[in-house]
Every structure is written in C-alpha cells, then in structure tokens.
Amino acid sequence: MKISVIGCGYLGAVHAATLASMGHTVVGIDVDAQKVAHLNKGFAPFHEPGLDELLKDGFATGRLSFSAEFEDAASASLHFLCVGTPQSKTSDTADLSYLIAATKSLLPHLAKGAVLVGKSTVPVGTVDMLRGVLARRPDVLLGWNPEFLRQGTAVKDSLVPDRLVYGVPGGNSSAAGVPVTKALDAVYEPLISAGIPRLVCNFATAELIKSAANAFLATKVSFINAMAELCDASGADVSELSEAMGLDPRIGNRYLHAGLGFGGGCLPKDIRSFRAQARALDVSSVEEWMGVVDSVNLGQRARTVEVARELCRGHLSGRTVTVLGAAFKPDTDDIRDSPALDVALQLAAAGAHVTVTDPKAINNAWMRYPQLRFESSTTRALEGAELVLLLTEWEEYRSLSPEAVGALVRRRTVLDARNVLDAAAWEAAGWTVRGLGTGATAEASTVTAPVISVDNSKRGVTIL
Numbered sequence: 042m043k044i045s046v047i048g049c050g051y052l053g054a055v056h057a058a059t060l061a062s063m064g065h066t067v068v069g070i071d072v073d074a075q076k077v078a079h080l081n082k083g084f085a086p087f088h089e090p091g092l093d094e095l096l097k098d099g100f101a102t103g104r105l106s107f108s109a110e111f112e113d114a115a116s117a118s119l120h121f122l123c124v125g126t127p128q129s130k131t132s133d134t135a136d137l138s139y140l141i142a143a144t145k146s147l148l149p150h151l152a153k154g155a156v157l158v159g160k161s162t163v164p165v166g167t168v169d170m171l172r173g174v175l176a177r178r179p180d181v182l183l184g185w186n187p188e189f190l191r192q193g194t195a196v197k198d199s200l201v202p203d204r205l206v207y208g209v210p211g212g213n214s215s216a217a218g219v220p221v222t223k224a225l226d227a228v229y230e231p232l233i234s235a236g237i238p239r240l241v242c243n244f245a246t247a248e249l250i251k252s253a254a255n256a257f258l259a260t261k262v263s264f265i266n267a268m269a270e271l272c273d274a275s276g277a278d279v280s281e282l283s284e285a286m287g288l289d290p291r292i293g294n295r296y297l298h299a300g301l302g303f304g305g306g307c308l309p310k311d312i313r314s315f316r317a318q319a320r321a322l323d324v325s326s327v328e329e330w331m332g333v334v335d336s337v338n339l340g341q342r343a344r345t346v347e348v349a350r351e352l353c354r355g356h357l358s359g360r361t362v363t364v365l366g367a368a369f370k371p372d373t374d375d376i377r378d379s380p381a382l383d384v385a386l387q388l389a390a391a392g393a394h395v396t397v398t399d400p401k402a403i404n405n406a407w408m409r410y411p412q413l414r415f416e417s418s419t420t421r422a423l424e425g426a427e428l429v430l431l432l433t434e435w436e437e438y439r440s441l442s443p444e445a446v447g448a449l450v451r452r453r454t455v456l457d458a459r460n461v462l463d464a465a466a467w468e469a470a471g472w473t474v475r476g477l478g479t480g481a482t483a484e485a486s487t488v489t490a491p492v493i494s495v496d497n498s499k500r501g502v503t504i505l
C-alpha cells in the first residue's frame with residue numbers, strides 16, 4: 042500500500058520506518074526541511090534506539106523516503122497525521138493548530154476516496170472538528186488510530202504493540218466504518234496475523250481511550266509518589282512497599298516506581314488537556330482528579346530541591362552541585378518538560394553552581410537552557426561536587442562505582458531521586474545516600490542530636 046506520514050518527529054519518524062518494514066511504500070512529510078534532510082541521509086534526527094537501523098533498511102528496500110513537499114504525498118491512498126499537539130501557551134488545552142495546518146496543506150493533494158487517519162493525541166471531538174476542515178471533500182474517509190509507543194522503546198513498541206485501536210465512523214457495528222476498518226487492517230496485516238488485539242470503536246471512544254490510558258499511567262506514578270511522601274513521614278520504605286503491592290497481579294509493579302515523577306512531551310500536557318476536556322464537559326470528578334495527579338507530580342520536583350537544600354545544610358547558595366541526567370527519561374534525548382532540568386534550574390535559581398551531564402541530551406538541553414552549565418564527560422561533571430543528584434536513571438549512572446565517584450567529589454553525598462542506586466554499597470563506600478520515600482524525614486525527626494549513626498539497612502540520612 043502507498044502511505045504518507047505527516048509529521049516526522051518522535052512518533053511519525055518511527056511510524057513511517059515501521060510501516061516500510063511491513064512492506065508498504067511510505068513517504069514521510071514534515072515542514073522542517075532540516076529534519077527531512079537528516080532523515081533522507083538514513084539517520085534519525087533524535088536519539089531512539091534501533092531507529093537508525095530501521096531507517097537504513099527502509100532506504101535499502103527503496104520503500105521509504107522523506108520530503109518537505111506535500112505534493113509528494115499525492116500518490117498515497119492512506120495518510121497518517123502525526124504532528125504535535127502541545128499544550129497551548131495560554132491554557133491547559135491542546136494546541137490543535139498544527140493538526141489543522143497539516144490537514145489544510147494535504148487537502149489539495151488528497152486522491153479521490155483517500156483515507157486520512159490521525160495518530161496524534163487529541164481531545165475528544167477533534168475528529169468532528171477536522172470533518173469541518175474537510176467539508177468540501179466528503180469523499181475523504183476519516184479514521185483515528187491513537188498510538189501508545191514509549192520513547193526509548195519506540196521501535197519495539199511499534200513492531201509489537203500491545204493493541205491497535207481504530208476509531209471509525211459510527212463505531213464497530215456501523216457499515217459506515219467498514220471501509221476505514223478494512224484500510225487499517227490492510228496496513229497492519231502483519232500485526233493482526235501475529236495476534237495483536239485490535240479494537241474498533243467510534244471516534245469519541247478512540248480519542249478518549251488514548252487520553253484515559255495516559256491519565257491512568259500518570260495516576261499510577263502520582264499515587265506511588267504520594268505514598269513515597271507518606272513513607273518519608275512515617276519511616277516506611279516506598280521501594281519495598283511498591284514491590285509488595287506490585288506482586289498482586291491486579292496492581293502489577295510496572296509503572297509503580299517512585300521518584301522524581303513524570304515528564305516528557307506527552308504525559309504532562311495530556312493530563313492537562315484531559316483536565317480541560319473534563320471541565321468543558323462539566324465532569325468535575327475527572328477535572329479534580331487530574332489536578333491532584335499534576336500537583337503531586339510537580340510536588341516531587343519541589344521536594345527534590347528541598348531535600349537537596351537539607352543535604353547542603355540549609356543553604357544551596359554557592360554549593361557545587363552535579364546533576365546526572367537531563368533527558369525526561371533514559372534512552373532518549375528528549376528534554377520536553379524534563380523533571381531533571383526543572384530541578385537543575387531551581388537549584389541554579391537558589392544560587393547553587395550546577396553542572397548538568399547526560400549521555401545524549403546535552404545538546405538539546407544547552408540550546409534550550411544556555412544559562413545552565415553542561416559537561417558531556419561524567420567524570421569531569423563530578424569533579425569537586427559537594428552534592429550529586431541522580432535525576433535521570435540512565436544505565437551508566439545506575440552502574441557508577443561509588444569508590445570511583447568518591448575519588449572525584451569533594452563531599453560524598455548523593456540524592457538518588459530515582460531510587461535506583463544500591464544504597465548499602467554506596468554507604469559502605471562512605472557516602473551519605475538519600476532517596477525519595479525512604480523514610481528519611483521520620484528518621485531525622487525521631488532522633489536527638491547529635492546523630493552518630495542510622496540504620497544501615499535503610500537509606501537513612503546521616504546528619505552531619
């Protein structure tokens with residue numbers, strides 16, 4: 042099948058390459074000519090494991106190309122819309138202007154009876170709005186096929202997704218939806234043959250499935266982070282608590298890792314958009330719920346700064362601080378709404394001398410926040426630190442040797458805001474280790490000064 046993918050960012054570039062690997066002839070269209078040039082050289086314009094290989098395979102077969110000209114999409118019979126839907130600059134709502142602009146640019150090049158399928162994450166009602174944009178082309182069939190891939194594992198998630206969701210006119214039982222369902226079945230034939238579940242529903246349901254899934258994931262993270270706060274206040278350990286909770290298969294331990302919280306180009310803006318949708322639909326329960334999830338999440342960033350201040354004996358001003366991690370999660374160079382950079386900025390605003398390092402995201406971070414100091418070498422970044430903060434849990438930071446790092450820093454104090462270090466091993470090497478939700482506040486408040494020792498089996502704070 043001849044397919045176009047409109048918008049070739051973190052979602053669209055992966056989607057285009059995946060479709061080519063399934064045997065389709067695919068052209069990716071993007072208004073960013075630099076991105077298109079990069080992709081046409083066979084390289085991903087961002088860090089995504091496995092994508093370069095998939096792009097090269099696509100070019101080798103001659104089935105994959107990229108272009109900045111919409112007319113190059115004219116021969117496709119099916120078009121996927123993958124442009125951004127960021128948070129509006131002035132409110133919680135999603136900015137749909139890129140989606141509208143892309144649809145308008147594509148309009149003159151749509152063949153008779155072409156199928157136009159959205160993959161971007163959108164508020165409920167968006168397909169109806171786009172129908173209006175396409176009012177002069179009733180022959181064009183519309184579908185919505187939300188995407189659930191995660192950055193860092195996007196290639197694997199696309200080749201073996203958990204499920205396929207099709208939003209079609211009238212939903213599952215309607216004859217009007219059959220042509221779109223058939224077209225999408227033809228696109229995803231290898232996945233359907235492999236037994237990947239597929240659900241067909243109406244547009245509102247498809248739009249809400251995506252928003253609800255991200256809202257649930259965000260809820261799970263904020264739930265465990267709220268528990269982390271309770272653990273700190275009571276002397277419990279959130280890692281043990283989440284492990285025990287997760288052993289109940291009804292709960293499950295995935296996405297139940299407490300720490301600095303969620304960021305990125307999707308979850309934060311999606312829960313805010315969801316909140317705005319609930320408000321517009323007068324559903325106060327969802328509106329309030331999303332508000333709490335968001336504020337617990339942002340609260341983790343503020344708590345991290347407060348713990349850092351505590352570990353610097355109350356004063357961040359003038360302290361030499363090293364931040365490990367700039368990306369919003371490991372295995373990506375994406376810094377959109379990165380919790381790590383948010384904390385780094387807050388530390389710098391409090392007067393600390395902050396050096397940020399990251400295996401892949403330094404360039405993006407430096408272009409966005411030139412006021413921060415960046416260092417690409419982990420060793421150089423750590424030299425002379427009075428406090429080390431682990432804020433993005435890249436494997437190379439998880440596996441750092443406490444002895445080797447200890448030889449670089451001025452003071453062996455680490456705030457492991459992702460709760461991933463082996464605290465006992467670091468403490469044995471003379472480090473003061475603090476996590477989030479490890480019972481530290483309760484321990485600190487129940488002891489009388491001067492404190493000589495703490496329970497080494499826990500990640501307790503050592504008060505100096």
Ligand SMILES: NC(=O)C1=CN([C@@H]2O[C@H](COP(=O)(O)OP(=O)(O)OC[C@H]3O[C@@H](n4cnc5c(N)ncnc54)[C@H](O)[C@@H]3O)[C@@H](O)[C@H]2O)C=CC1
Binds near residue numbers: 139189
């Ligand atoms: N990043 C992810 O892991 C996932 C993203 N999504 C959703 O997919 C959508 C895209 O997200 P990302 O790929 O992360 O964003 P992105 O910002 O990386 O990519 C968007 C791309 O669209 C291009 N673009 C903007 N206006 C255009 C136009 N008028 N015509 C053609 N191209 C245009 C931009 O130049 C950019 O390359 C969003 O709605 C997001 O919520 C859904 C699932 C996963």
Ligand SMILES: O=C(O)[C@H]1O[C@H](OP(=O)(O)OP(=O)(O)OC[C@H]2O[C@@H](n3ccc(=O)[nH]c3=O)[C@H](O)[C@@H]2O)[C@H](O)[C@@H](O)[C@@H]1O
Binds near residue numbers: 190192301303304306
């Ligand atoms: O709509 C989207 O764009 C995507 O958003 C998320 O994917 P992504 O943002 O790429 O990455 P996640 O692995 O979900 O992590 C998001 C954030 O949550 C944080 N997180 C995740 C899991 C956890 O247990 N604890 C936790 O703090 C991560 O550090 C990261 O900052 C969803 O997982 C995808 O299913 C969805 O398609």
